[in-house]
Amino acid sequence: MSGARSFGESGPWFGLSRCGERLRRRLRERPTMIRRISERVSGFAKNFPILKSSRFHGESLDSSVSPVLIPGVHVFHCQDAVGIVAKLSDCIAAKGGNILGYDVFVPENNNVFYSRSEFIFDPVKWPRNQVDEDFQTIAQRYGALNSVVRVPSIDPKYKIALLLSKQDHCLVEMLHKWQDGKLPVDITCVISNHERASNTHVMRFLERHGIPYHYVSTTKENKREDDILELVKDTDFLVLARYMQILSGNFLKGYGKDVINIHHGLLPSFKGGYPAKQAFDAGVKLIGATSHFVTEELDSGPIIEQMVESVSHRDNLRSFVQKSEDLEKKCLTKAIKSYCELRVLPYGTNKTVVF
Numbered sequence: 560m561s562g563a564r565s566f567g568e569s570g571p572w573f574g575l576s577r578c579g580e581r582l583r584r585r586l587r588e589r590p591t592m593i594r595r596i597s598e599r600v601s602g603f604a605k606n607f608p609i610l611k612s613s614r615f616h617g618e619s620l621d622s623s624v625s626p627v628l629i630p631g632v633h634v635f636h637c638q639d640a641v642g643i644v645a646k647l648s649d650c651i652a653a654k655g656g657n658i659l660g661y662d663v664f665v666p667e668n669n670n671v672f673y674s675r676s677e678f679i680f681d682p683v684k685w686p687r688n689q690v691d692e693d694f695q696t697i698a699q700r701y702g703a704l705n706s707v708v709r710v711p712s713i714d715p716k717y718k719i720a721l722l723l724s725k726q727d728h729c730l731v732e733m734l735h736k737w738q739d740g741k742l743p744v745d746i747t748c749v750i751s752n753h754e755r756a757s758n759t760h761v762m763r764f765l766e767r768h769g770i771p772y773h774y775v776s777t778t779k780e781n782k783r784e785d786d787i788l789e790l791v792k793d794t795d796f797l798v799l800a801r802y803m804q805i806l807s808g809n810f811l812k813g814y815g816k817d818v819i820n821i822h823h824g825l826l827p828s829f830k831g832g833y834p835a836k837q838a839f840d841a842g843v844k845l846i847g848a849t850s851h852f853v854t855e856e857l858d859s860g861p862i863i864e865q866m867v868e869s870v871s872h873r874d875n876l877r878s879f880v881q882k883s884e885d886l887e888k889k890c891l892t893k894a895i896k897s898y899c900e901l902r903v904l905p906y907g908t909n910k911t912v913v914f
């Protein structure tokens with residue numbers, strides 16, 4: 560994968576470009592690769608009616624039978640110019656790919672171009688590494704700031720670590736969505752500054768799925784950031800699922816990839832701690848949750864997703880908190896899913912494009 564910029568210092572695709580290194584290593588093991596593709600595609604085709612209904616067989620990639628078409632996604636961000644869409648769509652069509660969806664955004668008074676395409680292609684006719692190379696050629700021609708390809712049935716799943724403090728409703732929601740296959744990630748570990756008894760639902764779930772739980776006790780004087788960095792060094796991005804410790808700029812620079820947080824308030828209102836109480840005291844009629852990229856400044860990073868719900872004089876603080884918690888669970892999982900599907904791109908200095 561090419562191009563790497565983060566919402567922090569290096570771009571949201573910083574971590575994801577490392578997937579490309581891992582992918583290239585795997586492509587060298589091609590024979591095994593082909594067998595694995597065939598196996599995964601047969602399973603994958605079940606979820607895509609188009610692959611079931613149009614002469615597509617998951618059994619073999621042998622080109623003498625109907626080709627197996629698999630889904631791919633490509634996102635592109637560069638200075639605007641005439642003909643970009645033609646070049647990108649031709650890149651796909653020239654190798655027999657078929658575009659199923661195409662989103663383009665060119666903001667007013669801002670000479671930039673964003674696109675996200677969804678397509679299906681035959682990996683025998685257009686090998687995975689060639690897909691990268693062909694899009695990279697176009698990226699170089701336009702000096703692209705981002706150009707990332709993802710083929711879910713071939714590429715390694717994104718590796719993530721989840722950080723939380725005392726409350727685990729967001730973690731539980733993410734684990735259930737992950738278990739249902741609705742969050743296409745590999746959870747490498749869960750890290751918390753709070754200990755949990757081994758006979759709790761969360762701990763039993765983690766043990767059942769072989770996901771390590773690391774209790775990393777913190778104090779105001781020692782946030783244990785070096786220990787956390789060591790635990791998360793092989794991940795592609797981090798998720799703060801109600802982690803109530805402010806991460807330092809050194810930590811964010813040291814990690815160098817994206818960190819996604821869920822704030823149980825409608826940013827930029829009610830930053831910091833206890834946003835539901837802040838909202839209750841302010842007499843708001845809408846409460847919300849915000850998922851955003853983590854930057855050094857607290858609760859100020861580019862917003863990925865927000866969800867809201869009406870409240871009234873009939874609500875009390877307890878119902879404010881309960882409604883906020885329900886919103887933040889959904890908001891976080893939607894943000895992570897969008898990020899994994901390459902729908903989230905940096906826009907300007909502190910905004911996002913979310914296709």
Ligand SMILES: Nc1nc2c(c(=O)[nH]1)N[C@@H](CN(C=O)c1ccc(C(=O)N[C@@H](CCC(=O)O)C(=O)O)cc1)CN2
Pocket residue numbers: 799802803804805806807808820821822823830831832852853854855856857858859860
């Ligand atoms: N560098 C950043 N770190 C973190 C962010 C962020 O945006 N940038 N988001 C927070 C999560 N958060 C709200 O969503 C949040 C976390 C912690 C606090 C806070 O006041 N913490 C106290 C300690 C509280 C405790 O120990 O229970 C503190 O650090 O003094 C407010 C908001 C995660 N990190």
